[in-house]
Amino acid sequence: MTAAAPERVFPPEPSRVGGPAGPWANLLRDLEGSGFGMVHASLGEWRTQLPPEDERKELLGRDWERYSKLAGAPLRERFLATRMLIRHTAAVALGTEPYALELRYGLNGRVHLRGYDQIDVSLSHTADLLLCGITSLGVVGIDTEPADRRLSGQDVEGLMCTEPERKRIARAPEAERNGQLLSLWTLKEAYSKALGQGLRFPFTEFGFRMEDGEGDGAGRAARLERADGTLVEDHTWRFATCPVPGGHVAAVALQDTRRSGRPDTRASTALNRQILAAIRQSRPA
Amino acid sequence: MYEPDELIAAALGADPQWQPDRLTRARSRVAEIEDGLGDPWSPDNPVGLAAVLAADDSGESSVIGIRRFQNLGMPAEMVPAELGGKMAGVDLLGLVMRPFFRRDPALAFSHGFTPFLGAQMVWLNGDARQRSRMANVVLRGGMVGVACQRFEHESEFHAQEFTATWAEDGMLRLNGSKGAINNAHTAELIVGFVSTGDGATDYSILMFDPASVPPSRVRALPRHRTTGVRGVQAAGLEFLDCPLPGESLVGTWGDGVALSLRAYPAVHAAFPSMAIGLADTALRSAVRAAQERDYGTQGPVGDASARSALAGTFADLLIADCLSLTAARSTHLLPEQCDVLAAVTKYIVPKIVGEALYDLSAVMGDAFHAESGHDAVFRKQLRDLSTITFGHVSSAICQSVIAPYLPALAFVDPDAATTPADLFRLEVPLPPLDGERLSGFGGDDRLLDYLGHAAGQLPLALTGLPHADLLTGLVAGLCEEAAEIRREAAELTGDGGEDGLLFDTRSFPLSERYALLLAASACVGVWLNAGVGPDEFLDEPAWLVLALHRLLRRIGRSVPPLPREIEALTCEEVLARVRVPQSLDLLRTGLAG
Numbered sequence: 010m011t012a013a014a015p016e017r018v019f020p021p022e023p024s025r026v027g028g029p030a031g032p033w034a035n036l037l038r039d040l041e042g043s044g045f046g047m048v049h050a051s052l053g054e055w056r057t058q059l060p061p062e063d064e065r066k067e068l069l070g071r072d073w074e075r076y077s078k079l080a081g082a083p084l085r086e087r088f089l090a091t092r093m094l095i096r097h098t099a100a101v102a103l104g105t106e107p108y109a110l111e112l113r114y115g116l117n118g119r120v121h122l123r124g125y126d127q128i129d130v131s132l133s134h135t136a137d138l139l140l141c142g143i144t145s146l147g148v149v150g151i152d153t154e155p156a157d158r159r160l161s162g163q164d165v166e167g168l169m170c171t172e173p174e175r176k177r178i179a180r181a182p183e184a185e186r187n188g189q190l191l192s193l194w195t196l197k198e199a200y201s202k203a204l205g206q207g208l209r210f211p212f213t214e215f216g217f218r219m220e221d222g223e224g225d226g227a228g229r230a231a232r233l234e235r236a237d238g239t240l241v242e243d244h245t246w247r248f249a250t251c252p253v254p255g256g257h258v259a260a261v262a263l264q265d266t267r268r269s270g271r272p273d274t275r276a277s278t279a280l281n282r283q284i285l286a287a288i289r290q291s292r293p294a
Numbered sequence: 295m296y297e298p299d300e301l302i303a304a305a306l307g308a309d310p311q312w313q314p315d316r317l318t319r320a321r322s323r324v325a326e327i328e329d330g331l332g333d334p335w336s337p338d339n340p341v342g343l344a345a346v347l348a349a350d351d352s353g354e355s356s357v358i359g360i361r362r363f364q365n366l367g368m369p370a371e372m373v374p375a376e377l378g379g380k381m382a383g384v385d386l387l388g389l390v391m392r393p394f395f396r397r398d399p400a401l402a403f404s405h406g407f408t409p410f411l412g413a414q415m416v417w418l419n420g421d422a423r424q425r426s427r428m429a430n431v432v433l434r435g436g437m438v439g440v441a442c443q444r445f446e447h448e449s450e451f452h453a454q455e456f457t458a459t460w461a462e463d464g465m466l467r468l469n470g471s472k473g474a475i476n477n478a479h480t481a482e483l484i485v486g487f488v489s490t491g492d493g494a495t496d497y498s499i500l501m502f503d504p505a506s507v508p509p510s511r512v513r514a515l516p517r518h519r520t521t522g523v524r525g526v527q528a529a530g531l532e533f534l535d536c537p538l539p540g541e542s543l544v545g546t547w548g549d550g551v552a553l554s555l556r557a558y559p560a561v562h563a564a565f566p567s568m569a570i571g572l573a574d575t576a577l578r579s580a581v582r583a584a585q586e587r588d589y590g591t592q593g594p595v596g597d598a599s600a601r602s603a604l605a606g607t608f609a610d611l612l613i614a615d616c617l618s619l620t621a622a623r624s625t626h627l628l629p630e631q632c633d634v635l636a637a638v639t640k641y642i643v644p645k646i647v648g649e650a651l652y653d654l655s656a657v658m659g660d661a662f663h664a665e666s667g668h669d670a671v672f673r674k675q676l677r678d679l680s681t682i683t684f685g686h687v688s689s690a691i692c693q694s695v696i697a698p699y700l701p702a703l704a705f706v707d708p709d710a711a712t713t714p715a716d717l718f719r720l721e722v723p724l725p726p727l728d729g730e731r732l733s734g735f736g737g738d739d740r741l742l743d744y745l746g747h748a749a750g751q752l753p754l755a756l757t758g759l760p761h762a763d764l765l766t767g768l769v770a771g772l773c774e775e776a777a778e779i780r781r782e783a784a785e786l787t788g789d790g791g792e793d794g795l796l797f798d799t800r801s802f803p804l805s806e807r808y809a810l811l812l813a814a815s816a817c818v819g820v821w822l823n824a825g826v827g828p829d830e831f832l833d834e835p836a837w838l839v840l841a842l843h844r845l846l847r848r849i850g851r852s853v854p855p856l857p858r859e860i861e862a863l864t865c866e867e868v869l870a871r872v873r874v875p876q877s878l879d880l881l882r883t884g885l886a887g
Contacts, residue, residue: 071850103799111803113850115649116606123850124693124802126645127447127686205649206656209599214659236660243673245521266521266680267449276799278446283497284694285797287552291735292698 020228020249020261023047023140028058029093033101036143040102044146044272045263048098049253050139055090065089068108091139095120095130098141102128104275119205127274131202138257145274147245147266150203152195153259156252160194161187169194171216173238188258192250193217195260196231200248203262215241217248227251231260317721317827317881320386324883327393330366333887334397334575335668343575343671346398350674355525359401363394364435372410374417374726377429383724384560385622388567389881395571399678400525407565407682408476409438412485414557415499418729419545424501431482439481439504441472441531443489443497443550449687450474450518456533458488458500464540466500468507471532474518478504478529487550497550502542504531511536522674522681555695556732559625559636562692566643567618569679570611573647574878576675577607580654581872583661583669595869600657605864608878609840610650613813614643615880616718616841619825620741620816623717626724630734634699635741635812641692642809644683646848651676697801699737700808704784706743713744718819720826720881741815742779742808745772748818755822761835764854768842771851772814779808807849814845826880836863 024035026048039046059065066073072092079085096107099122103110113123122128131142131151142151166175174193178186196217201210213236220230228251233241250260314322337344340358349356363369371390373379381387387410394402409432416428431438444455456470468488475484483501490498504512515530545553581595581604588596595601621639624632654672655662661669716722749769756762786798819825821838831837840860846853868878877883 074852105799109799113803113806113848116653116844116847124804124806126689204655205652209653209656210662211656211659215663233663235663241663242665267685273446273448276802279690279693279802280697280797281445281691281694283443283551284555284691285698287555288695288698288735291552291733 018228019043019045019230019247020251020259020263021046022227022251023049023253023259025254026050026094026097027054029055029097029107033097036098037101040143040145040274044265044267045142045144045149045261047140047142047151047259047261048094049255050090050094050141051255052087052090052134052137052139055093055139056086059086059089059093070108070111072112087134091132091134094139094141095132098143099125099128099130102143102145102274104277115205117205117207117209119202119207125276125279127272127279131199133198133202133259135257138253138255140253140257140259142261144263145267145272147264148203148205149264150199150201150262151259152198152202153253153257154191154195156188156191156256156258158191159187160190165190165194169197169212171213171234171236171238173218173234174216177218189219191258192219192229192231192260195250195258196248196262199260200233200262203264219250315721316382316386316723320389320720321881321883323386324389324393324877324881325885327366327368327390328883328886331362331393331397331886335887341397343397343668346400347666347670347674349398350400350524353519353524355401355404355527356398359394359398360405360435363401363405368394368406369409369432369435372406372413373429373432376726377417377425378433379429383622384564384625384727385567385619385720385724388564388570388618388622389883391564391568392571392574392877392879395568396575398525399569399572399675399682400523402568402571403523403678403682404477404526405435405437407568408440410564411557411561412438412440412483412501414560415485415554416501416544418556418560418727418732419499419553420501423541424544428483428501436482437477437480439475439477439484441475441478441484441486441488443487445687445690447687447690449684450520451476451528451684452687456486456488458490458498458538460540461537463537466538466540466542468500468533468536468538471515471530473515473530474520474528475531476526476528478527478531479514479517480527484531485544487554490548490550496548497554498547499544499550499553500538500542501544502538507533507536507538510534520681522677522679526681552733555633555735556729558691558695559621559629559632559732560727562636562640563618563621563625563632565683566614566639566647567622569643569647569683570614570618570879572675572679573607573611573614573651576651576654576672577604577611577868577878578872578875579668579672579675580604580607580657581868583658583672587659587661595865597657601865602861603653603657604868605840605861606844607650607654608864608868609837609844610646611878612837612880613817613841613845614647616816616820616825617643617813619720619880620717620819623720623724624739625727625732627714627717628739629728629731631736631738631740632732633735634696634737635739637692637695638809638812641689641696642806642813644679644688646813648676648679648683651679693802693805695735696737696805696808697797700783700801700804701786702737702783703742703780703808704786706780710738710740710743712747713740713819715819715823718816718823718825739812741812741819742776744815744819745769745776745811748815748822749773751822756835759835761839761857761860764857765835765839765842767854768839768846769818771846771853772811772818772842775807775846775849775851776811779804779811810845810849814842817841817845820880826882829882831867831882832880834863836860837867840864 100107111123513532518528
């Protein structure tokens, strides 16, 4: 028997990356330690470090078409900054050049790294904040919102909450209701993104129940429940909310299906050397 | 048991001298297995979905299911005719396993897929005695365990490995511990990939009976619980300087990896085909959930996005079927060149089908999270698919086969033979698998070129059919992508490392787009050649338009808008096949439920 790995804080605190140069060490540490990590970045800060216009077509690759269809510099620059953040985040895990990677989009728009299924990424942005999560365990979805975003009193409950969630919110003190709604909203977005569904999965068809107490670190764990409030007993999934510096809240939905103690995510070790050697020997030079 | 051909002929009112063709035999054999298993949705069926869910919950295998597997003659379906079985092609094996994958993926994985995987290693590489010994075990329904080697990008089944050395007494010594071997404690024969030397590439394949080794030298380790297919009896084994007779060695000492590569094509092609049965049940359960929510059972499905998801998923199952049919037939028809096509199939089908099934989660809504009742079947199928496809480690193995071939795409041989039409036609009988020819690893299946040939044939084939311009445009888009892939292949810098094994990382995304193109090519080939015979739905271009449209979107190329009737027609076909019921695949077999 090997000793059980120490319980790690979930979710780990997102580390700040000031630009393409990083720092990336904390992300790599979290990814190697727990199979999941998050980085946050400032759009304003990254915008000053974007490559010049004449280099963008080559750097964006198949994303160029999307980019060139966007109207106006602000939208284009945000798109470019988010694609750069995803590429650099993934490149840390894969040990590759960020621009040797290719982003692909699922039929519902979910972003993936084409050809690399050892990792999964998820991106969320709001105002100046860019947040990117990455895992080697299975699939991940993240979402973030400004902590002061008003949802309560906008009749949002009826559109996004299950009956048990509405009842719990109604019982909460007035001052806590908006925070609870924000947690539920971000959790639902995160889970739906992890499933590759975006907003297709109706938010009144599933719910979340916050665990008591503050949980690990600054994060707070949540549990998935059905529309009628029955808990879903699927232990491959973990859900939590956490604060992000700059006055934001975030939620993470993470599924572990890899079931490996130390997942190796590097591109350089993905191809099996024995197979390559055997094929090489069998083929004429 | 097979129905004698003359009985089928008589039942069809045909001339007694008439021999049913391969298609008819395949359909009637699948229907026979379906009948033998009964309506999966019936709560009283001991091998139905309710019983399978209960067994899955308790982590057990279905004893009645295993007996049915044997009584219906399934073991013989895996064994080549020359070894006493009835296997008449890798393409047919996938089809006949679907009724079991529809109902009980854990049973089908342990009793169907795993023995086939282990046995292929022996039948293509072993001596006459070993081949016959393995055939005898499989034919009488004995269990086979497979101990995989360790990969750097490990999974639960690929995390540890055994080592073997020759001892002075002329026997082998087996050492090491491995925590997850399917069928480890029940296997009559274990096929093991063992590390056999100092060199990193030295592996050998061994076949042995775990009950025949000295009990003091082997230790049974606890059961290994998988996330999906919870009834699977995986467990660990530890060997302590365990003596094994020299004749346990399969093939040449140290050549294990090359020998296993001969067996991969049939395994890589057969598995995705089998798994279409699993996805058929998931799609069917989504239809039922949507109908029950909207209008009560058997009604129409009202929600537009639900109809779109059902149609799209069916198109994806047809893509998977076209590609696995083509790959399976290539293992017999193009043995020297089939390795890359088969690896492409194993690589891309789980991704396409997995994405399609996740899309159905929104159709399921609240029922997606059901943990009992027939709605719970949907998420169980998703869970099972995730476990039995082996996830990333399997992708890495397939990419290891595909990547070395990519640079060759840059060179077009104008004198190359065209793709044989028989590759796409299930009715044409196949020669047996040939281990020697399978060691060619040529990769040149010519399916990429086939797109260009097909584009030339389309105008005639589309005469009088709807959506001709749209389809022609989609195929033109695929041809442009093929040209782009060739351009990018020319830019790859291969063989950079000292040992020639360092690959350009651009090979990874390129291999995925190449896989999607071969899938498209297989769909076009099956359509143009009426791969499963005349069929009123498949003969029309609607499904092909939808399939190619989805593949081009996945490739990342812009596509024209899809006329509404394409998805509408395809969705109607799904609902009709659920109602009748018929299988949601190319063959349209009558089902028991």
